[in-house]
Amino acid sequence: MADIITASMIVIGDEILSGRTKDKNIGHLADVMTAIGIDLKEVRIVPDDEDEIVAAVNALRAHTTYLFTTGGIGPTHDDITADSVSKAFGVPCDYDERAYAMLEAHYAARGIEFTEARKRMARMPRGATHIDNPVSLAPGFNIGNVYVMAGVPAIFQAMLDNVVPGLKTGQKLLSATVHCPFGEGTIGGPLGEIQKAFPDTIIGSYPKYLDGAFWTELVVRARSQEVLDEAAAAVQAMVDGLGPKPD
Amino acid sequence: MADIITASMIVIGDEILSGRTKDKNIGHLADVMTAIGIDLKEVRIVPDDEDEIVAAVNALRAHTTYLFTTGGIGPTHDDITADSVSKAFGVPCDYDERAYAMLEAHYAARGIEFTEARKRMARMPRGATHIDNPVSLAPGFNIGNVYVMAGVPAIFQAMLDNVVPGLKTGQKLLSATVHCPFGEGTIGGPLGEIQKAFPDTIIGSYPKYLDGAFWTELVVRARSQEVLDEAAAAVQAMVDGLGPKPD
Numbered sequence: 001m002a003d004i005i006t007a008s009m010i011v012i013g014d015e016i017l018s019g020r021t022k023d024k025n026i027g028h029l030a031d032v033m034t035a036i037g038i039d040l041k042e043v044r045i046v047p048d049d050e051d052e053i054v055a056a057v058n059a060l061r062a063h064t065t066y067l068f069t070t071g072g073i074g075p076t077h078d079d080i081t082a083d084s085v086s087k088a089f090g091v092p093c094d095y096d097e098r099a100y101a102m103l104e105a106h107y108a109a110r111g112i113e114f115t116e117a118r119k120r121m122a123r124m125p126r127g128a129t130h131i132d133n134p135v136s137l138a139p140g141f142n143i144g145n146v147y148v149m150a151g152v153p154a155i156f157q158a159m160l161d162n163v164v165p166g167l168k169t170g171q172k173l174l175s176a177t178v179h180c181p182f183g184e185g186t187i188g189g190p191l192g193e194i195q196k197a198f199p200d201t202i203i204g205s206y207p208k209y210l211d212g213a214f215w216t217e218l219v220v221r222a223r224s225q226e227v228l229d230e231a232a233a234a235v236q237a238m239v240d241g242l243g244p245k246p247d
Numbered sequence: 248m249a250d251i252i253t254a255s256m257i258v259i260g261d262e263i264l265s266g267r268t269k270d271k272n273i274g275h276l277a278d279v280m281t282a283i284g285i286d287l288k289e290v291r292i293v294p295d296d297e298d299e300i301v302a303a304v305n306a307l308r309a310h311t312t313y314l315f316t317t318g319g320i321g322p323t324h325d326d327i328t329a330d331s332v333s334k335a336f337g338v339p340c341d342y343d344e345r346a347y348a349m350l351e352a353h354y355a356a357r358g359i360e361f362t363e364a365r366k367r368m369a370r371m372p373r374g375a376t377h378i379d380n381p382v383s384l385a386p387g388f389n390i391g392n393v394y395v396m397a398g399v400p401a402i403f404q405a406m407l408d409n410v411v412p413g414l415k416t417g418q419k420l421l422s423a424t425v426h427c428p429f430g431e432g433t434i435g436g437p438l439g440e441i442q443k444a445f446p447d448t449i450i451g452s453y454p455k456y457l458d459g460a461f462w463t464e465l466v467v468r469a470r471s472q473e474v475l476d477e478a479a480a481a482v483q484a485m486v487d488g489l490g491p492k493p494d
Binding site for chain 2: 014015016017018019020021022025026027029030031032033034039040041042043044045046047048052074075076077078079082107112116117118120121133136137149151152154155173175184185186187188189191192195204205206207208209214219221232
């Protein structure tokens with residue numbers, strides 16, 4: 001059986017915590033990880049504060065196979081992700097020679113001044129490798145098991161597309177969904193019994209509320225198709241056994 | 248000057264980490280906290296795993312004035328928030344007498360069986376008080392500085408509306424936004440100087456990328472209107488000084 005590969009994520013930015021910007025990257029990373037068989041185990045959203053970022057990086061990189069971060073890699077004073085990740089790894093945060101040359105040439109070709117602020121985007125922890133940014137040039141970076149990417153969704157998604165082919169992927173967690181017209185109060189008991197009978201599955205129950213009525217989406221997950229099919233059939237039989245929902 | 252009041256949040260649920268459900272509660276809590284002058288400092292998304300929930304609850308409740316949780320309070324086997332929060336506080340998780348009686352009467356009036364699963368929704372840490380749920384009856388609860396609420400957005404929002412009037416609120420963080428037609432590389436340097444000149448403000452720079460061009464939203468935050476006005480004027484003058492953006 002393939003190893004279980006796990007991931008965690010840190011979303012960096014005061015603007016998410018203030019509500020000004022609504023995160024769009026967590027859901028995207030979750031979808032991509034699920035698609036390639038990596039279990040996303042935890043996400044933290046932290047402010048633009050070095051101590052908080054360092055603590056979160058060190059907690060999560062020790063805890064999961066991969067750690068992905070978004071945000072804080074631009075050229076302004078509140079972009080402190082490169083410094084914070086360097087500190088977490090105990091290495092200097094230097095200008096990366098290749099990133100510096102690439103940005104310098106890019107701005108020279110466009111007749112734009114290569115300001116101190118723009119130079120900041122070439123800084124990364126010593127020993128890091130680039131994550132190419134096909135949208136706006138300034139690279140993300142990878143050090144150890146940590147992948148540092150942009151917060152702007154279009155750039156994050158492009159960077160992640162460049163990262164994914166290099167990841168070890170796990171055996172994909174297969175899933176089957178059973179629609180249940182009843183609320184959780186009706187099915188909670190028997191569903192728990194099915195979970196006990198199929199310990200190699202994860203059975204989730206997701207209550208939905210619409211127009212004054214509850215219904216439930218029941219999701220069975222397993223790494224084996226055979227186990228999945230058996231457990232999903234048991235869930236479907238349980239729902240069918242409840243008969244039609246009274247009006 | 249009023250105290251600084253802080254908050255943190257734990258979003259509980261495998262379905263968020265798998266991407267199946269896209270969280271809608273983080274942004275709502277962030278907006279509400281900002282509106283009432285409470286600083287949201289950290290958010291964690293954790294799986295339906297008791298050890299993980301207990302660890303996150305104990306880490307965050309010690310760190311911020313308030314901790315809000317969403318998810319995992321329904322009647323199914325994967326709804327383990329009440330047990331986990333009880334464990335975090337070191338108290339038993341019992342049937343709450345009032346919640347039990349309320350749910351029992353509710354189901355009796357509708358001729359619905361009060362199943363073991365439904366009874367689960369009456370369980371909460373000993374000593375907790377109810378958070379009323381006007382949507383679907385089953386209450387959330389408050390213990391210490393922790394507020395445990397539903398994950399279904401309509402219910403979470405209704406519960407939060409019931410919680411907010413009882414919170415200590417801080418001096419609201421005022422904000423002013425300056426639209427900047429230039430990307431961060433252009434304004435990063437001078438903006439950092441303005442931040443240094445106004446240490447009692449938080450100046451954020453939020454890059455936007457649209458149709459191949461960058462622009463930036465510059466947000467100044469401060470607790471004093473006077474300081475805010477001065478710093479925002481400095482930012483506006485900096486942007487104006489850059490002249491019109493070349494085509």
